[in-house]
Amino acid sequence: MQEEMTLTRHIMLEQSMHPEARGAFSALINQIALAAKIINSRVNMSGLAQMLGFAGTKNIHGESQQKLDVYADATFFDVLDHTGLIAGVLSEESVDIKQVPDKYPRGNYVIAYDPLDGSSNIDVNVSIGSIFGIFRRVSTGAAAIDADFMQTGRNLVGSGYVIYGSSTMMVYTTGHGVHGFTLDPTIGEFILSHENITIPSKCSILSINDSNKSNWYPWTHKYVEDILGRNTEKERFVVSRWIGSLVADLHRNLIKGGIFLYPADKRQPSGRLRLLYEAQPFAFIAEQAGGSSSNGYQNILDIEPDELHQRVPLIIGNKAEVEMAEEYVRKHSES
Ligand code: F6P
Numbered sequence: 001m002q003e004e005m006t007l008t009r010h011i012m013l014e015q016s017m018h019p020e021a022r023g024a025f026s027a028l029i030n031q032i033a034l035a036a037k038i039i040n041s042r043v044n045m046s047g048l049a050q051m052l053g054f055a056g057t058k059n060i061h062g063e064s065q066q067k068l069d070v071y072a073d074a075t076f077f078d079v080l081d082h083t084g085l086i087a088g089v090l091s092e093e094s095v096d097i098k099q100v101p102d103k104y105p106r107g108n109y110v111i112a113y114d115p116l117d118g119s120s121n122i123d124v125n126v127s128i129g130s131i132f133g134i135f136r137r138v139s140t141g142a143a144a145i146d147a148d149f150m151q152t153g154r155n156l157v158g159s160g161y162v163i164y165g166s167s168t169m170m171v172y173t174t175g176h177g178v179h180g181f182t183l184d185p186t187i188g189e190f191i192l193s194h195e196n197i198t199i200p201s202k203c204s205i206l207s208i209n210d211s212n213k214s215n216w217y218p219w220t221h222k223y224v225e226d227i228l229g230r231n232t233e234k235e236r237f238v239v240s241r242w243i244g245s246l247v248a249d250l251h252r253n254l255i256k257g258g259i260f261l262y263p264a265d266k267r268q269p270s271g272r273l274r275l276l277y278e279a280q281p282f283a284f285i286a287e288q289a290g291g292s293s294s295n296g297y298q299n300i301l302d303i304e305p306d307e308l309h310q311r312v313p314l315i316i317g318n319k320a321e322v323e324m325a326e327e328y329v330r331k332h333s334e335s
Contacts, residue, residue, distance in 0.1 A: 005192035007033050007170065026286055027111055028085045029158065029172065032132055033190055036080045036162040037172055039072045039116070039130060039334075040183060043164045052123050060095040060309065064310075066122050069093060072115035072130065074167055087137045088144025090308055092277055097308070099143050106135055108139050109157075110148045113276040118245025127165035129247025132159040133281035146308055153301035159281035161247050171197070171251070173288040178254075199291040203318040205258025206240050207249045214285045215265040219296075219332035223325055227259075230276060233287075246273065250282055251315065254289055259317035261298065261325065271295070271313035275305055279312050292319040296329040 011026040044069060046052050056066045074095040080086050083096075084105035088097045092114040100106050112135050118128040133156050137148040164321030167184040172188050180194030206227050215220075230237045241258070245251050249260055264271050273279055283293035283300035293300040293316040303312065315325045 001110075001203060001294050004184075004189075007190035007192070010179060010181070010192055011220055012178060013297065017176070022264065024085050024107060025109070025157065025174075027083065028111075028134065029079075029160075031079045031083055032076075032083070032111075032160070033170055034060065035072075035076045035115075035189060036130060038079070038166070039068075039237065040162070040168045042071055042075075042106045043068065043122075046122065048108050056237040059073075059093045059272070062145050063119075065093065066116070068118045068122050068128075069116045076130070078114045080090050081268060083107070086111060086144075087139075089113065089181040089331070090149045090276060091097075091115060091275060093310075095309075097144050097146065097149065106142065106144075108137055111134050112149055112273070117247050117278070118243070121245050121248075126245065127163055127248035127251075128245050129164060129251075130162040131247060131277055132160055132237060133277060133284070148310060150305040152304055153280040153283050154300075156280060156284045159284040161251070161281065162277065163247050163251050165248060165251075169193070169251070171254075171278060173285050175284075175288065178289045191331075193253075196254070197289050199254055199289045199318055200257035200313075201284070201318070201320075202257050203240060203259055203321040205253050205256055205332055206238050207242050208240075209242050209262070210240070212265055212267070216263070217265060217268040218329040220261070220263050220265070220324050222332050223261075223328040226328075227321075229287055244280070246278055250285075253317050254285070256292070259315065259321040259325065260313045264313040268311070270311040272311060273314050275288060275310045276301060276308065277299070279314050282314075282316060286316050290319065293317075293323040294322050296325050 015021045015026045055070045057065045082104045085107040086109050087106045088099045090112040113132040139145045158174040162170045171180040179195040181190035182193040258282045279300050295313045
């Protein structure tokens with residue numbers, strides 16, 4: 001019988017490349033995988049388990065929370081808080097850093113996560129996901145502090161996402177390529193299904209929400225017109241695709257080749273997506289998969305954060321295409 005490469009085994013192999021490692025990081029990835037399995041089972045059953053609809057609360061961004069948002073957020077924290085692996089977490093759903101309760105030991109890592117991304121798609125059975133980025137903490141006191149999270153993406157020691165789709169996958173990188181694991185629900189294990197994911201060199205997908213068109217800056221109009229202008233009467237080279245779940249849109253583009261833009265516009269001059277738990281984790285993945293990311297001016301991984309929940313314009317995908325978009329920003333700037 002051919003032995004399957006489980007996520008746990010894969011992580012152990014990666015750990016063996018770092019003789020100094022004591023297993024804390026591997027244990028952390030395993031705990032995140034556990035959170036993913038628990039959330040997955042709830043997502044699968046949501047129509048039956050009274051888990052659809054709003055929770056009646058708002059998150060810090062003023063967005064109405066879905067019951068599954070609240071559930072996923074609590075699950076992530078519950079699987080991590082007692083492990084001695086982390087000092088604290090930053091969640092899309094909470095204003096402040098969540099500290100490890102005093103009764104538990106603290107560890108050297110901090111995690112920023114979006115426990116359930118794409119919430120507007122929950123009730124209609126469209127793919128949603130979880131996103132995480134892991135840093136080594138920089139502070140030495142008991143409590144985790146803002147500076148532990150406000151690091152550039154270059155300091156990420158690992159990042160990844162889970163997609164709850166037609167199958168459930170966990171994709172992660174620790175800086176040694178990007179690897180995807182599909183959950184085998186019959187045994188409850190993530191099995192390596194996509195080793196060393198690299199973005200195809202051909203950019204055949206454009207992902208942008210064009211209902212924001214009336215607020216776009218000139219460069220965005222020009223870029224979109226030109227990329228779609230590559231299509232001819234005979235052949236469609238670039239197709240537009242927008243799911244509205246960051247995880248699903250980026251996962252598809254990673255596998256098929258494409259560019260995703262949520263640019264700054266007149267209504268959202270700082271962009272819409274969050275730097276620490278949306279853009280940075282995916283920027284690390286994109287770079288490890290041979291792609292790139294930008295806010296239009298600089299690589300997402302080089303941005304020095306100045307707020308925990310800071311928004312950022314995001315352009316991400318095929319490297320050559322991201323560079324091309326940056327050129328449009330330079331040439332057709334809004335001023
Ligand atoms: O940040 C949450 C999110 O739902 C992302 O998953 C997605 O890419 C984006 O917002 C969709 O935004 P809009 O509703 O403006 O298209």
